[in-house]
Amino acid sequence: MQQTFYKYQGTGNDFVMIDNRQQTFDKKNTEQVAFLCDRRFGVGADGLILLENHDDFDFKMVYYNADGNESSMCGNGGRCLVAFAKQLGVIKDKAVFEAIDGLHHATIDGDIVKLQMLDVDTIEKHENHVFLDTGSPHHVQFENQIEAFDIKTEGSKIRYGSPYNEAGSNVNFVKKVNDQIFTVRTYERGVEDETLSCGTGVTAVALAMHAINETTENLITLQVQGGELRVSFDVENGLYSNVWLIGPAKFVFKGTI
Numbered sequence: 001m002q003q004t005f006y007k008y009q010g011t012g013n014d015f016v017m018i019d020n021r022q023q024t025f026d027k028k029n030t031e032q033v034a035f036l037c038d039r040r041f042g043v044g045a046d047g048l049i050l051l052e053n054h055d056d057f058d059f060k061m062v063y064y065n066a067d068g069n070e071s072s073m074c075g076n077g078g079r080c081l082v083a084f085a086k087q088l089g090v091i092k093d094k095a096v097f098e099a100i101d102g103l104h105h106a107t108i109d110g111d112i113v114k115l116q117m118l119d120v121d122t123i124e125k126h127e128n129h130v131f132l133d134t135g136s137p138h139h140v141q142f143e144n145q146i147e148a149f150d151i152k153t154e155g156s157k158i159r160y161g162s163p164y165n166e167a168g169s170n171v172n173f174v175k176k177v178n179d180q181i182f183t184v185r186t187y188e189r190g191v192e193d194e195t196l197s198c199g200t201g202v203t204a205v206a207l208a209m210h211a212i213n214e215t216t217e218n219l220i221t222l223q224v225q226g227g228e229l230r231v232s233f234d235v236e237n238g239l240y241s242n243v244w245l246i247g248p249a250k251f252v253f254k255g256t257i
């Protein structure tokens, strides 16, 4: 059966988007999801996202990594889904939707989508890295030679190594530019490669940098391979709230396969 899909990208993190309000997509078909995400044999994407109806909110988000498995929250994917929902006429310029990690508020103005992320009250500060969950698990560590660093090799070692093992974590390498700007490169679990941007990842980096006193700012710019994202937040007694991921989400093309 032909499948209509829409391709979106948010700072180079790209997704196959499907309008599943009629519940026609076979959600158990891992092979089909992996095929659609395959960059040689399929459409090609870091992940696949279903837009579904919700009784109480604007829509529901279901996210799959490129490996075909349903996964945890995708920040850039959530931003792209808001833009997709507007393109379909499901929303106008704001949304409240349910994702695997709970409810998300969002606004859209042109290409710019602002997505509210989870509150974070637990940030593990280790000797050489920080670990936190911003809707997906993130390992954060400094790498001053970030431009030449072998993200896939080194990220994979951390992702599959102890304590993450098979369940894994996303891995973010960070270089400080100044108190307002950090450069980030991310190895993504479930893509098992570097992605040009990771929304929950840059959110994790922004909060981690504040938590370890690398900055006192609460509006931080993250330079990623695919562009720039911003993260804003409030913090009180170690609780990070009112966390917003801000950046572009763009329609690329519509197709059938």
Ligand SMILES: N[C@H](CCC[C@H](N)C(=O)O)C(=O)O
Residues within 6 Å of the ligand: 013, 046, 047, 065, 071, 072, 073, 074, 075, 076, 077, 136, 137, 170, 188, 189, 190, 191, 197, 198, 199, 200, 201
């Ligand atoms: N690969 C991640 C989910 C997608 C995260 C990323 N695409 C984002 O924008 O947050 C994981 O399995 O934890």
